[in-house]
Amino acid sequence: MSEEKKYKEMGIARFFARYPELTGYSSPQKALYQTIRELVENSLDAIDGHEEGRQVALPLIKVVIEEVAIVHDEEGKKVMCRVTAEDNGVGVPPTVIANAFAKVLYSSKYVTKQTRGMYGIGVKAAVMYSQATGGSGVDVISTTSSLEDVYWRRLKIDLEKNEPIVLGTGSWRKQGSWRGTRVSMTMECDWPRARQKIIEYFQKTSIIAPYVQMLFLTPEKELYVFPKRAEKIPDPPREAKPHPHGVDVETFKLMLRETKARTFKQFLMKEFQSVGEKSARAIIREAKKRIKDKDISGDISPADLLQASDGSLAAIVDIMKTLRFQPPKSKYLSPLGEDLVKASLISTFNPEWADAIRRSPRSYQGHPFIVELGMAYGGHIEPMNEPLLLRYANKVPLLSAEKEDVSYKVMMGVDWKQYKVTFPAPLVILVHVVSTKIPYKSMGKESISEVPEIEQEIRYGLLELGRRLREYLSEKERREEAMNRALAISKYLPEIARGLKILEKEPRSWTPLEPGEERDLLEDLIKLVSRHVHLRDQQGEEVVRKILRVK
Amino acid sequence: MDKVDAEARKRAAAILREKLIPLIKDLKAGEPLKLVIPKRTLSNTMLDPEKGILILKDEKLERHLLDAGEARRFMQTILMASIIYQALVENEYPTIRDLYYRGKHTLQYRDLEGKVREENTWDEQQESDAVLRDIEVMTNLLREEMLILSKEKGKMVGDMRIRSGPDVIDLSKLGHGAYAIESTPDFIEFLDYNAEFVLVVEKDAVFQQLHRIGFWRQYKCLLITGAGQPDRATRRLVRRLNEELGLPVYVLTDSDPYGWNIYSVFKVGSITLSYESERLATPKARFLGVSMTDIFGDKKKKPYLTEEERKNFIIKAKDEDIKRAQDLQKYSWFQTPKWKKEIDLFLEKRAKLEIEALVGKGLKFLAYKYLPEKIQTGDWIE
Structure with a gap:
């Protein structure tokens, strides 16, 4: 049974509440980490995902975890935490707050977009977890720049109907210039066990979002400050139409159902990128040959086409995958940019050398992607037995399952000695893959698969950076050699100057050498x-x- | 001041300047500085077949200031030249030890991290001595000509009068003592003498014994010892006695490769110091003994030792003696038939003998039988 069908039978909210492991909420430890991620990533989206969100001098995210109660029940001791996240991003209009936080939307949108969200249902899974472990609903306070009031909602999710239950509302006049969103909820948690991963998450997030200042207050009242270190904010990702290579049967049917196009041909040309008159005709021609149970032409309506068997529709999708089109457009993607990656590595690690590179856009299976890489060497970086690998996908860090990741595999396949690096060495490598669809290896979405196109881009990027590093190290060697040579010679110059000056003085008019008398010869020697x-x-x-x- | 002295000073100072002043000109012209020095290596040493002494071939080495590996030695060379020059013009007589101390001081500089570091111009006297040898080959001036004194080690007695500095010394009136051969034997003037040959004895003890028994008076010779490896002054004096007075020179050493080497130094010079052989070597010096045939005899010759004495006096050669003998075999001047026979016999018997063993047979045997007989019968190796 497909997941989609399961949603429909059970009710989508109930379904996710029943299977928390699907969304990463299988234990109080994982749930706390996952909640922090959802909140921080929502805030980051609110800051860099919209034109308006980017207009703030100091983009700021504050996260606080407090242990508020210890509950004893039949299952034993439970620790309750209050998790609060506040940002000064774009804000949520009051009319949208309830649905945004308390309705599990099964998006009917089929456009593709590079997104941070790992599970699609985002913060709502955290709300459900809070609800299931005894929380009293999520508090949302938000306002946008155009509003005059600040709005408060206390919400729960009606799991049966998948509708928001509004427990409280309020609003007040804006004091000062703040706009943004503040979300707060109570849930069972296991801070001691989640601690390390959460802090690592913040550290690595700060590297990929250096234009944001993040503050994190732990239950022990330790304040972690991740300062803003760069001005430039990358352009936000934009929505794009699907590429014919990247569509599956379910999406294809959804598109047929929702399209406003009148005919099959129009549908192809309007709803897909890279499909023009010529390619549309080619698809239809092939479909005519392959499909027997239905008379296919460019003029039949999408609704009519939907009546064809699943097998026939699958054949059309197959045809689209095999025909050649212009590659998917990458202009909708939002990488960080070489400057920012480099600046972030420099301000984070204080290395003696850093550089970054952005590979040209490519695509795999109809999905555009861009690989950008950074490398930092020496300085304050501790020598390690292998490079410190920082992995990112769509601007979020990947923390676990490093050794299964394509980047790790590529990195370990590089003969670093060729690049004048012998381990232990102070080497940091950053790999960031952005795509409308990241090819994760598993449900956990912590490692990227070895898709040949992506693997190749990572390898080329690493080798190019390796060459630049080698150039730097060679230049440094040359320089050090020159400096050492200067040292080995220069230290003797005063002695040589004195000796020569003594020999220059004639026996007839001999007087012992006065201090400084050899100055002229020393100057000549220095030159x-x-x-x-x-x-x-x-x-x-x-x-x-x-x-x-x-x- | 001594006139001979003063002339020597003037000359040496002029040559030093002549060799080094061009560096200042190059420096003013912005040219890289280099010193050109004849090489003092074995490969650049050859036996001059006519003169019979070791000389340097034409190979030269260049010592560049701008070569990081040579800068230190460059500095040391300039330093040494300047010290010698200053001593010459200030009428001093430094020893090589003095030169070492005058030149030894601490240089300060900053390393690349900015830390102040210190380095000595030279650390061991070995270092400054090596630099001095460079100066000698570079200027073609021996240290004696630059008025540099060394420790006096050699001694001489005999029926002879010499002038040393302002004094006349009678070498036959020194009692049980002897004349210590001065560092600058070139400044000695031979006045008159009554001698027919020169006997150079390797060992100081044997020298004293022959002196006390009156050997030199009885056999009309000048008796000299270098007390082991001879210093330059002893060698120079022996050379002058041979060359200027035409006295034959006989060398008496232990019968082993070490003794042969001492003879070799008198005769052709030493490899490390071959540049001085021109003035120090005595190519006509004769190896009087103790030879292997003196011990073992041969077809034509009865040995000086009985079977019994051989047993008592002979020392078994060590591995290093064998090795040294094999090294000596390689030198052309040890490849004459007589030497070949001598060394082969040694390698065969693996036996060596000290001169003292002959004294053990009786000092009178050595003085009145062995030495006169060997000289009279021409039983030496050249």
Whole structure:
């Protein structure tokens, strides 16, 4: 049975409440981590996902976890936490608050978009978990820049009807200029066990969102500050039509059902990217040949086409996958950008060298993707036995199952010695994949599959950065060699100057050497050596003079 | 001040300047600085077939200031030249130890991290001695010509009068003592003498014994010892006695490769110091003994030792003696038939003998039988 069918039979909200492991809420430890993720990612979306959200001088996310009660019941001791997240993002209009937080929407939209959300149902799963473990509903306070009031809602989800239950409402005049959203809910939690992963999540999130300041207050009242380190915010991702290579049968049917196009041909040209008159005709021509149970033409209506058997529709999808089209457009994707990746690595690790690269957009199975990579070396980075790998997908960090990830595999396949790196080495590698569909390896969505196209882009990117690192290290070596050479020679110059000056004085008019008498020869020697240390002249002279400046 | 001295100073100072002043010119012209020094290696050493002494071939090495690996030695060379030059113009007589101390001081500089570091111009005297040898080959001036003194080690007695500095010394009137051969034997003036040959004895103890028994008076010779490895002054003096007075020179050493090497140093010079052989070697020096045939005899010759004495006096050669002998075999001047026979016999018998063993047979045997007989019968190796 497909998941979609299960939703329909059981009621979507009930379904997710029954199977919390699907959304990552299978224990108080995982639930707390997952809740933090959903809240932070919603806030990040509110900051960088909308034009308006980006107009703030200091984008800010504050997260607080408090342990509010210890409950003893038949199952034993339970610790209750209050989790609060506040941002100064775009805000949610009061009319939308209830549905946004307390209705599990089964989106009928078939457009594709690069999104942070890992499970589609987002924060609502956290609300359901809170509800199931004794929370008294979610409190949402929000306002947008155009509103004059701040609105409060206390909400629950009616699991049977999948409708919001509004427990309380309120509003008041805006004080000051704040706009944004503040969400707060109580739930059973296991902070001690979740702690490490949550902190790691913040650290790694801060690296990929350096334009946001994040504050995190733990139950022990420890305040973690992840400062804003970059001004530029990348353009938000935009919605795009599906590419014919990237559509499955279910989506295809959904599209047929919802389209406003009158004919099959119009439908193909209007609802898909990269399909024009010519490709639409090619699809229809092929479909005519393959489909026997239905008379196919470009003029039949989408509704009519829906009457065809599943097998026939599957054949059309298959045809679309095998024909050639313009590749999917990548302009809807939102990578971080080389500058930002580099700046973030520099401000996070304080390395002696860092660089970043963005590979050209490509696609796999009809899904556009971009790989961007960063590399940092030396400085404050501790030497490690293998590179520290930071993995990101659509601007969220991937924390577990590192060794199964395609990036790890590619990274371990690189012969680092060729790039003048021998381990243990202070090397950090960042791999960020953005796509309308990330090919995760499993339900846990913590590692990316070895899709050949993605693997290749990661490899090329890593090798290019490796070459740049090698160039840097070679240049550094050359420089160090030149400096060492300057040192090995320069330290003897005063002695040589004195010796030569003594020999210059004639026996007839001999007087012992006065201090400083050899100055002219020393100056000549400094100039001579400066010219020959393979640094720029000026720089060479500074180096030599510095070596000799001992008084 | 001594006139001979003053002339030597003037000359040495002029040559030093002549060799090093061009560096200042190059420096003013912005040219990289280099010193050109004849190589003092075995491969650049050859036996001059006409003169019979070791000389340097033409190979030169260049020492570049701008080569990081050579800068230190470059500095040391300039430093040493300047110290010697200053001593010359200030009328001093430094020893090589003095040169070491005058030049030894601490340089300060900042390393690349900005830390102040220290380094000595040189640490061991070995280092400054090596630099001095560089200066000698570079200027073609021996240290004696630059008025540098060394420790006096050699001694001489005999019926002879010499002038040393302002004094006349009678080498026959020194009692049980002897004349310590001065560092600068070139400044000695031979006045008159009554001697027919020179006997150079490796060992100081044997020298004293022959002196006390009156050997030099009885056989009209000049008796000299270098007390082990001879210093340069002893070698130079022996050379002058041979060359200027035409006295034959006989060398008496232990019968082992170490003794042969001492003879070799007198005759052709030493490899590390071959540049000085021109003035220090005595190509006509003769190896008087103790030879292997003196011990073991041969077809034509009865040995000086009985079977019984051989048993008592002979020392078994060590591995390092064998190795040294094999090394000596490689040198062309040890490849004459007589030497070949001598070394082969040694390698065969694996036996060596000290001169003292002959003294053990009686000092009178050594002085009145062995030595005169060997000289009279021409039983030496050249």
